[in-house]
Amino acid sequence: MSLAVTLSRAQEGVAAPQVMVEVHLSGGLPGTHIVGLPEAAVREARDRVRVAIQNTAFEYPNRKVTVNLAPAELPKDGGRFDLAIALGILAAGGQVPREKLDECEFLGELALSGELRGVPGVLPALLRARARGRRVVVPRANAAEAALVADADVLVAGHLAEVCGWLRGAQELAAPAAVVQADDDGHVPDLIDVRGQLQARRALEIAAVGGHHLLLVGPPGTGKTMLAERLPGILPPLGESEALESCAVRSVAGQPVDPAHWRRRPFRAPHHTASAVALVGGGPQPRPGEISLAHNGVLFLDELPEFNRHVLEVLREPLESGRIVISRAARQATFPAQFQLVAAMNPCPCGYAGDGRQRCQCTPDQIQRYRARISGPLLDRIDLAVEVPRVPLAELAAPRGPHDEDSAIVRERVIRARQHGLMRAGRSNAEINTRELERDCALGPAERRWLEAALERLGLSARAYHRVLRVARSIADLDGGAPLLDRAHLAEALQYRRF
Known part of the structure; x- marks a missing residue:
C-alpha cells in the first residue's frame, strides 16, 4: 500500500488544531506536490525533506509524491510539518513501519542533514495532544518547554534517524528531563x-x-x-x-x-x-x-x-x-x-x-x-x-x-485577602460581573445614599460606579472580608478616582 498517514498540529493563535498529513506514492513523473493551503515555508518542505531523507541513508521515492495537509481550509505555515511529512513518505514507501504512527503526533523542522530543529508553538500543541491522550515526538531543542507539561506523553529526538530507529524498535527515545523550579525571591524586585x-x-x-x-x-x-x-x-x-x-x-x-x-x-x-x-x-x-x-x-x-x-x-x-x-x-x-x-x-x-x-x-x-x-x-x-x-x-x-515592609509580608496579606474573593466568585474582584457585583458588594441604605450623592457630585459614569464598588470590595477584603461595605471602604475607593 502506497498511502500513509501521520499526525501533526498547526498554529492558530494559542490554539493548535490537528493536521492530518496524508502521503500517497503513485506512478507518473517523479516529483513532490504539497496541497492543503500551505504557506511558502511549507511548500519549501519538499526540498528540505528530500535532502534530509537522503542524508539519513534512506531512499527518496523515485515516484510521484502527493502530500495532503488536511483540513484544507486551515492555513499552514512554518517548518513544523517537516518531520511528519518525512515519516509519511518513508512509511508509504515501506521503509519504516506504520504501527506507531497512528498513536503519535510529530512536530519538528528538518535540517538538510536530517537534524531536528526546534519550532515555535510546541506548548499549545502539547496541551491539545494531552487532552486527546496522544503521544508527541518533538525536537530536543524544545525539550525544556515540553517538560513543563508534567503529565503529557512526550518523547524528544535530535535527528530523523533517531525517530526512524524508534519506529523500527531498534532504539528508545527519551522523555524530557523534569523541570527544577528555582527560588524567585532573589530575582524579583522587593x-x-x-x-x-x-x-x-x-x-x-x-x-x-x-x-x-x-x-x-x-x-x-x-x-x-x-x-x-x-x-x-x-x-x-x-x-x-x-x-x-x-x-x-x-x-x-x-x-x-x-x-x-x-x-x-x-x-x-x-x-x-x-x-x-x-x-x-x-x-x-x-x-x-x-x-x-x-x-x-x-x-x-x-x-x-x-x-x-x-x-x-x-x-x-x-x-x-x-x-x-x-x-x-x-x-x-x-x-x-x-x-x-x-x-x-x-x-x-x-x-x-x-x-x-x-x-x-x-x-x-x-x-x-x-x-x-x-x-x-x-x-x-x-x-x-x-x-x-x-x-x-x-x-x-x-x-x-515599621511601614517599610518587604514583598513577602505584603504578599501574605494579599493572598489572605484574595481568598475571600475566590471563595465568593472564584476569581478576582476586578473580574466579577454585574450580577456578582450586586451580590458581593452589598450596601446598607445609608451607604447607598451617600455613595449616590458622592458620584453625582463627582460626575462619574456607570462604569466608574461599578469600579468604585469593586475597589471598595478589595479594601474590605484587606480589612478581613466584611460582608457589607461601610462608608470608610467607599470613601477610600472614591479618593482613588481623582483623575
Missing part, C-alpha cells in the same frame, strides 16, 4: 527598596488584591517605575494552568521559556514609541503583542501621555474583555490578554506641576493639552489613580521603619 510613599504602597496592595488597573502620577524620580516593577512580587503565585497559559503565549511568539522560572508572573514594559501592532499583536501571520505576553501578569506603560493616542485606544477592548481578536482576510486569531495595567505619567509636560521643590514652567493650556492625550474612556477603565510625590531627603536617609 518592595523593601521603596522608601516612604505610604499611599502609593497602599494603592499597590489594593491593586494586587483585586487585580485592579493602576495609574501613578508624579514628578520625575519619585519612584513610579520602582513601584510598578514591584507589583509582580506581591501578587499571588501563578497556578499551574495559569503559568502554562502564559508560557503558551511566549511559545507562540517564538520567545524562549525559562523552565527554572516558568511560574514567575510576566512583567512587560514596552517603550512609548511602540506601535499598535507591537502592543496588541498582528502581522500577516498573527502573532501576540505585549498585552498577550503580559497575560496573567503586569503591563507597565511608563510616560503614558507620550504613547500615540491611537495605540492607547486599542487597549480599551482588551481591558474589558481580557482577550484580543486579530482578524485578517485569510484567518482570525484570538490571544488571551488578562493583564493588570500599571501606567505612570508626569503631572505636566515639564513634570513639576505641584512639586514643592522645583517650579513648573508649563502654562495651564499646556497642562490641559498634555493630559488630554489620554482619553476619558481609557481613564474610566483605570480603577485607581494615586499621586506619587517627592520623598524628603531626610526620609530617604532615615532607618527603615
Whole structure:
C-alpha cells in the first residue's frame, strides 16, 4: 500500500488544531506536490525533506509524491510539518513501519542533514495532544518547554534517524528531563527598596488584591517605575494552568521559556514609541503583542501621555474583555490578554506641576493639552489613580521603619485577602460581573445614599460606579472580608478616582 498517514498540529493563535498529513506514492513523473493551503515555508518542505531523507541513508521515492495537509481550509505555515511529512513518505514507501504512527503526533523542522530543529508553538500543541491522550515526538531543542507539561506523553529526538530507529524498535527515545523550579525571591524586585510613599504602597496592595488597573502620577524620580516593577512580587503565585497559559503565549511568539522560572508572573514594559501592532499583536501571520505576553501578569506603560493616542485606544477592548481578536482576510486569531495595567505619567509636560521643590514652567493650556492625550474612556477603565510625590531627603536617609515592609509580608496579606474573593466568585474582584457585583458588594441604605450623592457630585459614569464598588470590595477584603461595605471602604475607593 502506497498511502500513509501521520499526525501533526498547526498554529492558530494559542490554539493548535490537528493536521492530518496524508502521503500517497503513485506512478507518473517523479516529483513532490504539497496541497492543503500551505504557506511558502511549507511548500519549501519538499526540498528540505528530500535532502534530509537522503542524508539519513534512506531512499527518496523515485515516484510521484502527493502530500495532503488536511483540513484544507486551515492555513499552514512554518517548518513544523517537516518531520511528519518525512515519516509519511518513508512509511508509504515501506521503509519504516506504520504501527506507531497512528498513536503519535510529530512536530519538528528538518535540517538538510536530517537534524531536528526546534519550532515555535510546541506548548499549545502539547496541551491539545494531552487532552486527546496522544503521544508527541518533538525536537530536543524544545525539550525544556515540553517538560513543563508534567503529565503529557512526550518523547524528544535530535535527528530523523533517531525517530526512524524508534519506529523500527531498534532504539528508545527519551522523555524530557523534569523541570527544577528555582527560588524567585532573589530575582524579583522587593518592595523593601521603596522608601516612604505610604499611599502609593497602599494603592499597590489594593491593586494586587483585586487585580485592579493602576495609574501613578508624579514628578520625575519619585519612584513610579520602582513601584510598578514591584507589583509582580506581591501578587499571588501563578497556578499551574495559569503559568502554562502564559508560557503558551511566549511559545507562540517564538520567545524562549525559562523552565527554572516558568511560574514567575510576566512583567512587560514596552517603550512609548511602540506601535499598535507591537502592543496588541498582528502581522500577516498573527502573532501576540505585549498585552498577550503580559497575560496573567503586569503591563507597565511608563510616560503614558507620550504613547500615540491611537495605540492607547486599542487597549480599551482588551481591558474589558481580557482577550484580543486579530482578524485578517485569510484567518482570525484570538490571544488571551488578562493583564493588570500599571501606567505612570508626569503631572505636566515639564513634570513639576505641584512639586514643592522645583517650579513648573508649563502654562495651564499646556497642562490641559498634555493630559488630554489620554482619553476619558481609557481613564474610566483605570480603577485607581494615586499621586506619587517627592520623598524628603531626610526620609530617604532615615532607618527603615515599621511601614517599610518587604514583598513577602505584603504578599501574605494579599493572598489572605484574595481568598475571600475566590471563595465568593472564584476569581478576582476586578473580574466579577454585574450580577456578582450586586451580590458581593452589598450596601446598607445609608451607604447607598451617600455613595449616590458622592458620584453625582463627582460626575462619574456607570462604569466608574461599578469600579468604585469593586475597589471598595478589595479594601474590605484587606480589612478581613466584611460582608457589607461601610462608608470608610467607599470613601477610600472614591479618593482613588481623582483623575
